[in-house]
Amino acid sequence: MAAETFMTEAAPRGGDLVRRHRLSTRIWHWANAAILLILLMSGLMIFNAHPRLYWGQYGANPDPAWLEITAVEGEGITRIGGLSVTTTGVLGRWRDAGGQVRNRAFPGWATLPSSYNLALARRWHLTFAWALSLGLLIYAVLSLVNGHLRRDLLPRREELSPRHVWRDIRAHATLNFPKGRAALRYNILQKGSYLLVIFGLIPAMVLTGLTMSPAVDAAWPWLLDLFGGRQSARSIHFIAAVLLVAFVIVHLVMVLLAGPFNEIRSMITGRFRLPKETR
Amino acid sequence: MSRLLTRRRVLTGLAAPFVLAGCDRLGQAPAFREMVLSSGEWLSHRVHRLLVGDALAREYPPEAMSPDFRTNGNTRPRSATWQRQAERRFTDWRLRVGGLVEAPRDVSLAQLRAMPARSQITRHDCVEGWSAIGKWTGVPLGTVLDSVRLRPEARYIVFRCADDFSGMPYYESLDLRDAFHPQTILAYGMNDADLPLGHGAPLRLRVERQLGYKHAKFLTGVEAVASLSGIGRGQGGFWEDAGFYEWYAGI
Secondary structure, three states: OEEEOOOOOOOOOOOOOOEEEOHHOOOOOHHEEEEHHHHHHHHHHHHHHOEOOOOOOOOOOOOOOEHHHHHHEEEEEEEEEEEEEEEOOOOOEOOOOOOHHHHHHOOOHHHOOOOOHHHHHHHHHHHHHHHHHHHHHHHHHHHOOOOOOOOOOOHHHHHHHHHHHHHHHHHHHHHOOOOOHHHHOOOOHHHHHHHHHHHHHHHHHHHHHHHOOHHHHHHOOOHHHHHHOOOHHHHHHHHHHHHHOOOOOOHHHHHHEEEEEEEHHHOOOOOEEOOOOOO | HHHHHHHHHHHHHHHHHHHHHHHHHHHHHHHHHHHHHHHHHHHHHHHHHOOOOOOOOOOOHHOOOOOOOOOOOOOOOOOOOHHHHHHHHHHEEEEEEEEOEEEEEEEEEHHHHHOOOOOEEEEEEEEOOOEEEEEEEEEEHHHHHHHHOOOOOOEEEEEEEEEEEEEEEEEEEEEHHHHHOOOEEEEEEEEEEEOOOHHHHOOOOOOOOOOOHOOOOOOOEEEEOOOOOOOOOOOOOHHHHHOOOOOOOOO
């Protein structure tokens, strides 16, 4: 059994069991995993109450929608702009767990609660939105104070060179993951995507969510100008949610490809076995 | 290790539906609703009172108005009284202003129209997610309440309506902070005409910093109370009673 070493100590080698994630990072990671799942599923239920998206300050049934999930003549139809796709069984029209046909946008297995209840979905969503926002705030402050942001997340100058980025893209494309000490650090694509999610997508979710609040709009009318209106904010909220789901899928695929036992252990216990340099 | 991995994966795969079914169950449990799921509303209400204060909702220019402002909820009360009043163009309709006030009174539409009016082009946000922009004209609620002088124990204003759902009368309520907000008006006009029947004729509430279901239509009375517990099922409004909708709907 290899000796356990601290990440910052000198010269850990491939095969060593090292500490990789701090307790605060691990707690935040799993809390967010649960919170984001609750927010996604309750959000899809809220969308079901009015399954149309608009651009601008206003938008309701008489106005043109750029996205719509509906049921027409016994078929589930998903329309984005001028493109209509039949999505019966998944979107617009589907069978619930009891075999009953439902004409709703997102199916019961994807929503919280699983059967139509706007009020309850809103309670889940608006309570856990506070948890996400306060968690993000605490994380941001702690990461600044304890150096996590500067040390682990911000790219170093040499990482930003096109050659380095290109090499990392090639390494990812060929599933050639870092070995030995190099596996201690996030690579540049990881840094880029984590920074984009933590300081781009999630704040965008929070801000577009706040823009949908009529009271917050009164206090901070600049939010309406920033996103181009409440209905635009609602659309951007939905698009950012789709991007977050895409991030989570890629993230999970990478965990599976990089060695799920070692990766998941490192996010639970903090300990990570460095992949050996030589095969 | 590969066996462990398989087991772990299988367990995770099996656990996921139970976790989600668990969330479904939790959402039904009264204690969880009360202690966890209501905390978002509680927090938003307090934080908004602190940060938003009495800031005004945005008022839009006329060209920003929705070309077609849809109706929703009840569009024609079944009440015989209301229907008779509608036939007479609400000339014999009265708004009963009472409860914990010094000088209760019945106010006619003509009297309301004679009071100082306010017009505002604002955005109406339905809890379902859609928005429409329209122009509303009416009397600030604060002016009406001042004319009857609230007693010191009054803490909420309750709005009585002519419409119902399956026999349950519609009603709503506000705290005094929102009741006396300058944009909170009793509207008798919409888009420079009389308030249409479907939008709540002859008089509806506008409370611009909260969601649509707070904007009670077909008003018959305004009542000052000390507590909401004795009214309806005690949650402060029809949808608050019927479902699990937030009483504070500023989001």
